[in-house]
Amino acid sequence: MSLAPAPLRRPLDLPRVRLPRGQVFILPERCKGCRFCIDFCPKEVLMESPSMNSKGYHFPVVRPGKEDACIHCGFCTVICPEFAIYTVEVPE
Amino acid sequence: MPREAVVASHPLDEVLREDRLPHIWCPGCGLGTVLGCFARAMLASGIPLDRHAVVSGIGCTGRVPGYLKVDGFHTTHGRAIPFATGLAVANPDLAVTVFSGDGDLLAIGGNHLIHAARRNVDLNVICVNNFNYGMTGGQLGPTTPLGAVTTTSPYGFYEDPFNLPRLLAACGAVFVARWTCLHVRQLEATMLRAFHKRGFRFIEVLAPCPVGFGRPNDLGEGIDEMWFYRRQADYDPQAALEMLELSMRKDSKIVCGVFVDTERPTYMDRYREYVLRKVQGGGTREA
Amino acid sequence: MNAPRVLTGRHFLMGDVACAEGALAAGCTFFAGYPITPSTEVAERLALRLPQVGGHYIQMEDELASMAAIVGASWAGAKAMTATSGPGFSLMMENLGLAVMMEAPCVVVDVQRGSPSTGLPTLTGQGDVMQAKWGSHGDYEIIAYAPATCQEMFDLTVRAFNMAERFRNPVVILADEVVGHMTERVVIPPEEAIERWERPRPTVPPHELLFPFAADQDLIPPMPRAGEGYRIYVESLTHDERGYPGVPPDVHDRLVRRLNDKIRRAYHQIVEYELLDTEDAEVVVVAYGSTARSARHAVRQARREGMRVGLLRPITLWPFPVHVVEQLSSRVRAFVVAELNLGQVAREVERFTDRPVYGANHAGGAMMPPELILSRTEEAYRDAQGSRRRLAPAG
Numbered sequence: 001m002s003l004a005p006a007p008l009r010r011p012l013d014l015p016r017v018r019l020p021r022g023q024v025f026i027l028p029e030r031c032k033g034c035r036f037c038i039d040f041c042p043k044e045v046l047m048e049s050p051s052m053n054s055k056g057y058h059f060p061v062v063r064p065g066k067e068d069a070c071i072h073c074g075f076c077t078v079i080c081p082e083f084a085i086y087t088v089e090v091p092e
Numbered sequence: 093m094p095r096e097a098v099v100a101s102h103p104l105d106e107v108l109r110e111d112r113l114p115h116i117w118c119p120g121c122g123l124g125t126v127l128g129c130f131a132r133a134m135l136a137s138g139i140p141l142d143r144h145a146v147v148s149g150i151g152c153t154g155r156v157p158g159y160l161k162v163d164g165f166h167t168t169h170g171r172a173i174p175f176a177t178g179l180a181v182a183n184p185d186l187a188v189t190v191f192s193g194d195g196d197l198l199a200i201g202g203n204h205l206i207h208a209a210r211r212n213v214d215l216n217v218i219c220v221n222n223f224n225y226g227m228t229g230g231q232l233g234p235t236t237p238l239g240a241v242t243t244t245s246p247y248g249f250y251e252d253p254f255n256l257p258r259l260l261a262a263c264g265a266v267f268v269a270r271w272t273c274l275h276v277r278q279l280e281a282t283m284l285r286a287f288h289k290r291g292f293r294f295i296e297v298l299a300p301c302p303v304g305f306g307r308p309n310d311l312g313e314g315i316d317e318m319w320f321y322r323r324q325a326d327y328d329p330q331a332a333l334e335m336l337e338l339s340m341r342k343d344s345k346i347v348c349g350v351f352v353d354t355e356r357p358t359y360m361d362r363y364r365e366y367v368l369r370k371v372q373g374g375g376t377r378e379a
Numbered sequence: 380m381n382a383p384r385v386l387t388g389r390h391f392l393m394g395d396v397a398c399a400e401g402a403l404a405a406g407c408t409f410f411a412g413y414p415i416t417p418s419t420e421v422a423e424r425l426a427l428r429l430p431q432v433g434g435h436y437i438q439m440e441d442e443l444a445s446m447a448a449i450v451g452a453s454w455a456g457a458k459a460m461t462a463t464s465g466p467g468f469s470l471m472m473e474n475l476g477l478a479v480m481m482e483a484p485c486v487v488v489d490v491q492r493g494s495p496s497t498g499l500p501t502l503t504g505q506g507d508v509m510q511a512k513w514g515s516h517g518d519y520e521i522i523a524y525a526p527a528t529c530q531e532m533f534d535l536t537v538r539a540f541n542m543a544e545r546f547r548n549p550v551v552i553l554a555d556e557v558v559g560h561m562t563e564r565v566v567i568p569p570e571e572a573i574e575r576w577e578r579p580r581p582t583v584p585p586h587e588l589l590f591p592f593a594a595d596q597d598l599i600p601p602m603p604r605a606g607e608g609y610r611i612y613v614e615s616l617t618h619d620e621r622g623y624p625g626v627p628p629d630v631h632d633r634l635v636r637r638l639n640d641k642i643r644r645a646y647h648q649i650v651e652y653e654l655l656d657t658e659d660a661e662v663v664v665v666a667y668g669s670t671a672r673s674a675r676h677a678v679r680q681a682r683r684e685g686m687r688v689g690l691l692r693p694i695t696l697w698p699f700p701v702h703v704v705e706q707l708s709s710r711v712r713a714f715v716v717a718e719l720n721l722g723q724v725a726r727e728v729e730r731f732t733d734r735p736v737y738g739a740n741h742a743g744g745a746m747m748p749p750e751l752i753l754s755r756t757e758e759a760y761r762d763a764q765g766s767r768r769r770l771a772p773a774g
Binding site: 075 | 098120125
Binding site for chain 3: 168178180
């Protein structure tokens with residue numbers, strides 16, 4: 001389910017505004033595969049990894065082609081119950 | 093941009109007992125999320141970490157202080173609030189938070205809850221409501237909705253549950269709020285607001301308990317219940333307290349917001365006014 | 380109206396009031412309780428006096444909350460106390476165990492009354508003795524004092540606070556309604572003459588105290604308090620030396636043994652008793668609390684009648700003075716245990732002697748008449764001259 005704004009509402013300064021860019025960090029061994037981060041990322045950056053951690057959970061990884069899509073909104077950081085993922089802003 | 097980077101520590105680890113992670117809560121449980129909001133609110137509160145104390149009772153929520161690197165007390169079932177009262181009154185410099193679950197606070201702990209609210213003891217109470225007794229395997233509790241299936245209500249629960257914001261408002265709490273654990277930004281902001289308030293504060297936080305409540309009641313896994321919150325949550329701080337009941341059915345609303353934010357002399361204010369003022373010199377704290 | 384903490388001087392005080400004054404003299408700064416006859420006067424006195432000396436009185440909604448509150452206050456660094464009677468003592472059992480597990484110094488005053496259940500609220504009994512030791516679930520040691528005079532209500536409360544601090548354990552004052560409600564002379568010494576012991580404190584700064592629940596030879600860990608920066612995690616669950624739960628069985632066993640051994644090993648430092656005329660006694664009466672006063676009268680009367688009778692008065696009911704029973708057993712022919720219950724301390728005596736143990740028992744409601752003790756003593760004395768007879772139920 002996409003959470004992007006509806007097309008009618010386009011901010012006037014959209015061409016000038018620079019969105020932040022984020023780098024995703026994960027701690028795979030803490031993940032329990034709940035999918036909160038994957039489902040609620042507004043840019044659908046994440047997906048379940050094909051591999052598993054030692055407990056058998058598929059931790060999140062960045063989708064191919066989405067390496068530059070993270071906008072450092074921080075939602076994955078705050079929604080993760082396991083302290084297993086966070087982003088850091090990448091300076092321009 | 094490189095893809096995800098694998099690391100061994102998390103920025104919040106400074107305030108977590110990271111040697112005890114991963115924690116014991118189930119995949120899809122919301123407790124870790126609530127803990128994270130609280131940790132961030134604590135760090136932003138401006139109150140030194142050494143002055144924070146977290147007290148819990150028994151249950152899954154009761155395990156919260158065990159993962160926080162502040163003075164923590166995991167006490168007996170239902171007795172977190174009187175324990176915290178003793179702590180807070182004997183040392184009024186402490187910022188005491190009670191972190192406990194719906195069963196611990198409202199069933200066995202119900203008497204203590206209403207009296208602490210009545211007295212307006214300076215306590216910040218975070219009540220994580222997952223609608224059942226999760227730790228013991230999913231039994232009914234005082235917030236279990238009518239008709240819900242639990243291990244001790246296999247035919248569907250046949251009692252009406254508490255309406256927590258209404259109850260706490262009636263008992264005199266000066267700050268009453270409800271969020272779900274999906275509302276991470278609002279929850280953290282509300283927790284931060286609570287830190288800067290005096291008196292008895294109560295924040296109800298809905299969290300999924302897929303094993304004990306979600307799966308038996310058509311709410312699915314943790315992620316499914318989070319989508320349920322997403323669809324059904326409504327923000328209405330002006331809502332009448334009687335309208336804040338939770339049935340947790342597919343079409344029912346979950347009304348969220350800060351419902352009560354008022355001022356009233358605290359327990360210690362009254363004690364100083366009525367008792368210490370009459371004892372000349374006020375008395376000094378001897379702890 | 381700030382009053383002195385220690386009311387030095389000669390007073391005529393009710394036992395409960397003397398107990399409250401003893402608490403203040405010992406340094407009590409926090410009381411949380413609930414009214415219950417015949418202990419209410421302790422609370423009333425402290426409601427008045429604690430604010431005068433910078434302490435805090437709070438009346439909680441029930442005894443469960445009272446006991447929980449004093450454990451919390453103890454962890455904030457306060458010397459904390461509560462007072463109750465049988466029905467409230469039963470409610471406190473859960474958090475008495477919490478105090479044991481958290482090693483929180485605190486004092487619980489139980490002014491016993493007729494029991495079981497609501498029983499005889501205004502009249503005496505001694506039915507809670509075993510409960511003090513076994514009432515909470517699990518294995519634990521308790522220190523419990525049985526005052527027999529109003530002076531002892533003062534003195535033993537001071538002792539109780541000190542023992543609680545030293546051993547980081549709850550300590551019980553097992554008084555009874557007669558001693559609690561009677562009025563007698565109480566001499567309160569000058570403040571400098573009163574010893575106040577403090578709990579062991581950490582000697583290292585916070586970041587160096589990695590094992591807050593590790594202990595030395597005395598088995599008692601140093602106790603930080605909330606708000607000092609030690610970031611302690613204190614558990615009602617069984618825990619390891621870091622304080623963390625989720626431990627294997629051998630760690631649990633080690634902890635439970637340490638919690639018990641820290642008291643057991645200090646038996647000779649803790650146990651207190653009084654002996655009267657036992658050097659040549661053939662029969663020894665064992666009595667405590669208000670019953671000891673009746674027993675003293677009975678023993679003196681027995682001596683006048685030519686019987687060689689003595690009195691052992693336990694001052695600590697727990698630890699029970701077993702070594703005295705053992706020593707006496709090598710010389711005496713029989714014991715008579717007089718108590719206002721159907722035989723509780725008698726079981727402890729029986730365990731440590733092979734001599735016959737007679738009971739002078741009554742379920743309570745009045746101070747034990749000396750005649751009851753005397754008649755059982757006479758019977759024991761007669762039997763000792765003849766053949767052995769075992770404990771018979773009280774008529």
